[in-house]
Amino acid sequence: MNSALQQMVRDCQSWTDKGKVADYIPELSKANPSQLGVSITQLDGTEFYAGNSRDLFTIQSISKVSNFLLALEDKGYEALKHQIGVLPTIRGFNSILELDIENEHKPLNPFINAGAMVTLTFIKGKNNDEKFSRVINFMSQMMGEELSINEAVYQSERETGNRNRALAYYMKSTGILTEDVESLLDLYFKICSVQVHCGHISRFAAVLANQGRDLNNEMSLIKPYHCRVAKAIMANCGMYDASGEFAVKVGLPAKSGVGGGIMAIASGKMGIGVMGPALDTRGNSMGGWQLLERISDHYQLSIY
Amino acid sequence: MNSALQQMVRDCQSWTDKGKVADYIPELSKANPSQLGVSITQLDGTEFYAGNSRDLFTIQSISKVSNFLLALEDKGYEALKHQIGVLPTIRGFNSILELDIENEHKPLNPFINAGAMVTLTFIKGKNNDEKFSRVINFMSQMMGEELSINEAVYQSERETGNRNRALAYYMKSTGILTEDVESLLDLYFKICSVQVHCGHISRFAAVLANQGRDLNNEMSLIKPYHCRVAKAIMANCGMYDASGEFAVKVGLPAKSGVGGGIMAIASGKMGIGVMGPALDTRGNSMGGWQLLERISDHYQLSIY
Amino acid sequence: MNSALQQMVRDCQSWTDKGKVADYIPELSKANPSQLGVSITQLDGTEFYAGNSRDLFTIQSISKVSNFLLALEDKGYEALKHQIGVLPTIRGFNSILELDIENEHKPLNPFINAGAMVTLTFIKGKNNDEKFSRVINFMSQMMGEELSINEAVYQSERETGNRNRALAYYMKSTGILTEDVESLLDLYFKICSVQVHCGHISRFAAVLANQGRDLNNEMSLIKPYHCRVAKAIMANCGMYDASGEFAVKVGLPAKSGVGGGIMAIASGKMGIGVMGPALDTRGNSMGGWQLLERISDHYQLSIY
């Protein structure tokens, strides 16, 4: 499998030229656009990989999945669904419009920024420091290794995250958020700055492909229903407004981040992590998307 | 399996009281809201059923799937995708807004009314009479029986379909449609008025679950890729703006119609057809949705 | 005054090169873009003029003012205001959006196409032929001469007016319109095709500047309150989405049409009619606007 993956990485390398590294956060713009990597983790924990599969990138929006799962485990789906929708988004990833006109002020889904912020308020913890500890511990457990944040990206997001600040203050003004905004944003930015590599992502995906059971000992880490909820929303909303096209072309629940990572889940089969910081205009890794198309075709993974 | 289905119909019967029969077309408002039926067709053609599974209803928007498949077979996905998007909808099923502001005048997807009208222009035929023949023949082939239209519903739709008329004239004004509007609408209304029962729907769904191969002789009726495209879009857009919630609760590609029918596909396993004219506020059969939740749970069909 | 006007026409001539003749109706695109004319009618009926002041053009949206006044005289403001708003528009002149999302399906104001169609339903007449007679007679009375339609423009509008058709069918579907749509559109297109010259427009404007009294005998033709209502709405909505800028630069209640005409009213002083078929991107005559700026400055006419 490693050599098949190596060939796919070579085949997709040219796509990295067509994309652009995220630049709305200055620190992200320093990423190397020609990087491309992939890892596949089978349900027994075996991992295959190729390309820049051990190079670190910031998790960004892929953290929305782990946050959502932790919030589900802490409070249950019924509690969350009154505050966060499961509607797809057809606009950009941090539109204020979304929030303003749809769904009576409830953020559309947990994978847009507004929904992700509300999700954080459902995670248990007596303050945001404790919440952060719980979040990064949960991520580390899912990904099989102690994780840490990229301090420079975190500072960069904090300084320039005015659109997220606007979203949060808007939700505060409508009463969706009652917490201190700056503290919540700090938590949000910190979580987005956690550093991972493809192997972390594919391992996390494999746990979800295994319906929430540990790959080593089959102990339940996440309730199967919560895995299903997360995967269903990923299938509809995980790739920003390209989710429909991704369903046609790849056909797997997935979540991308502007750090260049994409997590994709083939339930009962494998977890996949790809990375490639050169993004298309909708914020998804160009090379990563291409890799996922080839992997899905090659191993016949589409759920449709 | 029949007795399991009968039990489920009994369990869901009370949900039919909570919905309302569609009344925007006068003729549809005559439907009996307490009807509830289900059919399951396995890939070998065996059918199980319960309730009002042989009562006829008009196919309405479920025809958007067969139209789309026929158009795909006639012209290919690459041709269609330049004129019709694969974006989900978060508004009602016949919003002019959708068309107006999103996606540069391209209808969002083939399963909203605007997209369905454009889909019809891709179906081969020297005029709309010939197109209608091809469409109803294709449907009949998929559903295993000669179908016909409900003349009263057809006339009723023609007379009162002013919102569809507005959509069509709007698309004509922006150049998306170049055909004669009234003739295209006539074709559209006629196809929506085709009468089916649960057994027809489940058989069609079973063909799609069988990747387009005939249930009797395994001959290919529809290209596997076209089946995949249709199912991917159904998963994202098939239940109007409740598609996200349906993904969470049922987890199957499906398409509903305001006649009360829902078609759902468990790839590699079975096709399911339910009917129940009492609709929820988003236009989906209330009893039918409940039946599908139970069937999906019972047979563990969710793709997530 | 004639020589002052002649100088202004010469000064503004070069602006006609910057605009474009309306081309959404094929027949309109045949207009001569370099035409530019002006007439001023004083309250005693004396007229001054310069440039192409006797060349005919179709009245188009300026007819919305006479229609509205006739409807006010027939039914009164209180009756109309429940069906038509007095909200300004900030989008283009025939947006479906306007209608769809604002103001609970009530057209925003009588000077957008949707509002103008609803206005026509308030005009007395046992059928649309009789309504047309009353409308053109009213116009002729205001403008001091027997008017007639441009048959070629009328036919052209009928054939290509699909956006208006969409608007009308949409309003039919929401119940705002109950009349036969094609017949109403025919009336609408016919009225838009009435041919006028600057002298007609300035005379009509002078009657409004005279609070509705005949210029010859001071008999009341239109109630003063109805004149005030029409002028107030013209000041806010008469120049499409350039109404705010026009208020700043010219400061007079005015109404433009895509035929190239603009009517402007200096209450208690004079009526002004300009024409110039070369339009700016918002649908207003470029040369005509410039002329009005100069006239308003020269005679200190701004109401602000």
Add this chain to the structure above:
Amino acid sequence: MNSALQQMVRDCQSWTDKGKVADYIPELSKANPSQLGVSITQLDGTEFYAGNSRDLFTIQSISKVSNFLLALEDKGYEALKHQIGVLPTIRGFNSILELDIENEHKPLNPFINAGAMVTLTFIKGKNNDEKFSRVINFMSQMMGEELSINEAVYQSERETGNRNRALAYYMKSTGILTEDVESLLDLYFKICSVQVHCGHISRFAAVLANQGRDLNNEMSLIKPYHCRVAKAIMANCGMYDASGEFAVKVGLPAKSGVGGGIMAIASGKMGIGVMGPALDTRGNSMGGWQLLERISDHYQLSIY
């Protein structure tokens, strides 16, 4: 004139029962809803008044006019118009939507909150303390008396102004604002908290009615063109989304504030200030509006 005004106040008193005091800022909700007052200042400086004409209220959005005039005097209309539009608003007074979708991120006009914030950046001053001094001095000069702020309202706005905070951070994220957001908001809230009475407002209005000349010595305080620009925008946008209806019913350039004040200008004749904290659903003083209708009718002030 005083007795005529006293009678009008009595006639309008009952309207104060129909409105509601603004409650989005806790401190404002303490206002007395039954207050109603009026002042008229003639161009020679003579003032007439009735009712609660000397009771203080916070100036709120009426300050947008003085801010805009000071910015015009400091930088000129051509500079401002590239950053702030002159488009009317048809939504509520602090919608994020306005900002987001119209006019390419430029706030629609200087009298919505977003536009008012941008206006402040055009006022000269080496920091926001100096800007505040210049603003309150300018106001005091216009209104003929040393003004001061209501400290409790100022603190209340600061603490609860999250919607304005969202607007400002959003504009910061799109680059419209480059200043420190919290400092700008502080300036904005402080200016809104300036206390005035009807006599102040009517005197300011009289200066504008006098084309910017001092009422005592006829020295020019504001350029006539800047007065015209401000009045033109007030006529189109001064009464939130009721501006169109106000034009019909009253017919004067005006600006209202949620403190209950309305300033109205009869050019060449008089300035009018009314107050009444009970507001209608669109944020305008109910009793104040009624008073203005009666004053406009009685003295025939409508500009239309």
